[in-house]
Amino acid sequence: MNATAKMVDVQGLTVDFKGPKGPIRAVDGVDLDLRRGETVALLGESGSGKSVTLRSLMRLHPSSAKIGGKVEVDGRDVLKMGSRELAGLRGPVVSMIFQDPGLAFDPVYRIGDQIVEAVRRHEKLSKAEARKRALELFERVRIPSPDKRLDNYPHEMSGGMRQRAMIALALVCRPKVLLADEPTTALDATVQIQVLLLLRELQRELGLAVVFVTHDIGVAVEVADRIAVMYAGRIVEMGPCRDVIRDPRHPYTQGLLLSRASHAPTPGARLAAIPGAPPDLSDLPPGCAFRPRCGHAIDDCAEAAPPAADVGPAHFARCIRTRRAAEAFESVTA
Structure with a gap:
């Protein structure tokens, strides 16, 4: 490029x-x-x-x-x-990191499910493949215990952790x-x-x-x-x-x-x-x-x-x- x-x-x-x-x-x-x-x-x-x-x-x-x-x-x-x-x-x-990650995520769905949905909306990947990419991004943004955190609801994360998850969501479609x-x-x-x-x-x-x-x-x-x-x-x-x-x-x-x-x-x-x-x-x-x-x-x-x-x-x-x-x-x- x-x-x-x-x-x-x-x-x-x-x-x-x-x-x-x-x-x-x-x-x-x-x-x-x-x-x-x-x-x-x-x-x-x-x-x-x-x-x-x-x-x-x-x-x-x-x-x-x-x-x-x-x-x-x-x-x-x-x-x-x-x-x-x-x-x-x-x-x-083009993707956006919003000011308040608490409002960017739907509170009734697990964060991992929301990221997986974003990937599959744009790419022909299975749920397992999309979750693997989400896991890789959680590791990249240094969220501890990323596999467990993917199954968290937004309210189960701290503000800093939700912001990192928001960054992962913004980057998941590359x-x-x-x-x-x-x-x-x-x-x-x-x-x-x-x-x-x-x-x-x-x-x-x-x-x-x-x-x-x-x-x-x-x-x-x-x-x-x-x-x-x-x-x-x-x-x-x-x-x-x-x-x-x-x-x-x-x-x-x-x-x-x-x-x-x-x-x-x-x-x-x-x-x-x-x-x-x-x-x-x-x-x-x-x-x-x-x-x-x-x-x-x-x-x-x-x-x-x-x-x-x-x-x-x-x-x-x-x-x-x-x-x-x-x-x-x-x-x-x-």
């Missing part, structure tokens, strides 16, 4: 949902590409459009949602697929693209690290292309090759992980970084916080959506949504004052 080929190619993605006062645009003009063996992290606060973007790659939105733009996965046009084609895409080509929707949010710190290390190891071993959604910039640093920062349905900054972390050019990215404990001026000091709250998507402010919360805003910021400005190799930010923002960040972190 060509390692440089695009496994995901998204251009001008828009997603509109019905609202009480008219359509609400949850995703607005997102461009995203992903190659084999690469991880892109979608980073931002709740409501920024991360999960909506992720689910668009499998067309998991309700039928009332209106999706526009271009969405290709492994060279296939997802937006033009019928229900049968989508069923063939979900699992063997997908090329893996979508991870905040898969470690509900886990304690120790288990979170174990799951992140496991995902990174499996990606290297299987050559997966991964889109990882998170609101935790520390998690993004651990898993991502590139980071795409989302705000109000748009990618406001994107670039290689090292560049975005060391030289953030959008005030929102800077605010996320400065709110981390590692950026506290002294131990125990109050952390910096981004003022205000994310905007109402049904009533966005004119111009830059981040303007009401930005400390560098000027009158021109209210004129129009800023275009993407290149600030480095494969690194862009949607801010008309990228140089001023960079200088301000350097003075705070110096």
Whole structure:
């Protein structure tokens, strides 16, 4: 397989949902590409459009949602697929690790039976052959006593164990693209690290292309090759992980970084916080959506949504004052 080929190619993605006062645009003009063996992290606060973007790659939105733009996965046009084609895409080509494995599994069926059913839906295997594959994956994700755990019901597993089983379910049909929707949010710190290390190891071993959604910039640093920062349905900054972390050019990215404990001026000091709250998507402010919360805003910021400005190799930010923002960040972190 060509390692440089695009496994995901998204251009001008828009997603509109019905609202009480008219359509609400949850995703607005997102461009995203992903190659084999690469991880892109979608980073931002709740409501920024991360999960909506992720689910668009499998067309998991309700039928009332209106999706526009271009969405290709492994060279296939997802937006033009019928229900049968989508069923063939979900699992063997692209698969998802959901945020809450407790809701992803049916509580009245054994976990092993659910994984076996997923395999047999897409491949002509006997129950014994499908169970053997499920067992191999349980061993790979390091679930102890895997043969016994396959016969567990979801409630008989701990949160960390269910998350590992969810990873096994996502990988059982050998997908090329893996979508991870905040898969470690509900886990304690120790288990979170174990799951992140496991995902990174499996990606290297299987050559997966991964889109990882998170609101935790520390998690993004651990898993991502590139980071795409989302705000109000748009990618406001994107670039290689090292560049975005060391030289953030959008005030929102800077605010996320400065709110981390590692950026506290002294131990125990109050952390910096981004003022205000994310905007109402049904009533966005004119111009830059981040303007009401930005400390560098000027009158021109209210004129129009800023275009993407290149600030480095494969690194862009949607801010008309990228140089001023960079200088301000350097003075705070110096």
